[in-house]
Amino acid sequence: MVKTHPQSRFSLLSLEQLRDSKDVILQAEKTDTVFSDSKHPCYLCEVATQLAYNSSKHTVDALVSEIARVNAENRKLLTKIQRLGKEIADDSDR
Numbered sequence: 001m002v003k004t005h006p007q008s009r010f011s012l013l014s015l016e017q018l019r020d021s022k023d024v025i026l027q028a029e030k031t032d033t034v035f036s037d038s039k040h041p042c043y044l045c046e047v048a049t050q051l052a053y054n055s056s057k058h059t060v061d062a063l064v065s066e067i068a069r070v071n072a073e074n075r076k077l078l079t080k081i082q083r084l085g086k087e088i089a090d091d092s093d094r
Helices: 015-020 050-093
Strands: 009-013 024-034 041-048
Touching (some): 009 015
Antiparallel strands (some): 024 041
């Protein structure tokens, strides 16, 4: 299992704990083991608090917006550079 969230943690939980969890369950994978006291199947889970999960979504959205803005600006500048390069080449041919 690969960690998918910067503020998540890995926990071993039973199915009942998964169902009743107030945390956000990002991944769950059944293991071949059981809890020694309850004999319930054991699940390896990646969990994050609701606050950490929701606040990172805002951060991700802000970063995606910034990347899109910078990419659009870069495309405009590249077009301008190409246009100016053509003008320079045309002037030098004269």
